[in-house]
Amino acid sequence: MYIVTGGAGFIGSAMVWKLNTMGIDNILVVDNLASTEKWKNLVNLRYVDYMHRDAFLDLLLDDCLPWNVKGIVHMGACSSTTERDADFLMENNYRYTKALCDFALQHGARFINASSAATYGDGSCGFDDSVETMHRIKPLNMYGYSKQLFDLRAHAEGKLDSIASLKFFNVYGPNEYHKDDMRSVVCKAFSQIGSEGVMRLFRSYHPDYPDGGQKRDFVYVKDCVDVMWWLLENPSANGLFNIGTGNARTWNDLARAVFSAMDVPERIEYIDMPEQLRGKYQYYTQAPVQRLADAGCPVTFRSLEDGVKDYVQNYLAAEDPYLDPRAGV
16 A cells, blocks of 8 residues: 555645556555645546545554555645645644654555755755754744754654655646645736736846846656655655756746647736745745766756646646546557
8 A cells, every 4th residue: 555645736746646557556645635625636537445534643653654655745735835834734744754664664565755945944954954054054934944844853863864854846737726825926927918918927036137037946746756756666765855957947837838838829927025924935935866877866957938838728628637547648
């Protein structure tokens, strides 16, 4: 049995899709569907059971899971960078992850964890995914800190050498539609351009970056799950790993890629950034990916243009925009 927590969410459901494409459907999906639209991510996928996150944790803590677990892919977390309930994030993101990690290691199951590039804060200490750097970086929000805290604790307890904890950069792609304001700019831009013919980007408030020239490491979700599958199959590859392309691109580049994929004339407008974001805004992120390469991972990441084209033309503009293993990779 493979267990995918957050399995109805964005990256989690994409991982279920990836397992399906590899011929695996012996999967338990763990999530909290509540009244969200996440259930739609599951409709095209194959899995044997679904369990609410709280019921699953109860069984796990009582050591009563009725399966031989081969691997746990832990994508379940509150990923809102604006969540202010710190106690909730401590329980839901930090302690839940600790319990899953302990269970996996005690039962010989592979454990893949979602950390986050939000742990790097403003980037002033760089984006190196080494344990030497992890003690210096300072997250800018409680979400990033909840992820950082688990990585620090796993290292202190000597467990980081037996698991893979992944720092995802700016992920975009199918099955993110339920995320509302947390959707990628590609997804938002498709709707905005389709209805208004224009894409709006934040003005820059940093002298080194022109409007729209702020940079991010944009990574396609299909490439992320290719890496995660390789890590599942290669349990000797452990520690912290950045998941990004290693190539920072501007928001203007992203806008042009969306316009091109939609075959619509380019029209970009720049708007004021909300006051509350200006002191916490990252002007540059880029994932050093040498550790992943040194571990032997063979995944080649798509260019921004190729990823956006696949997303726009084969999903956002399609009648069924959800990942479907029957539709190929």
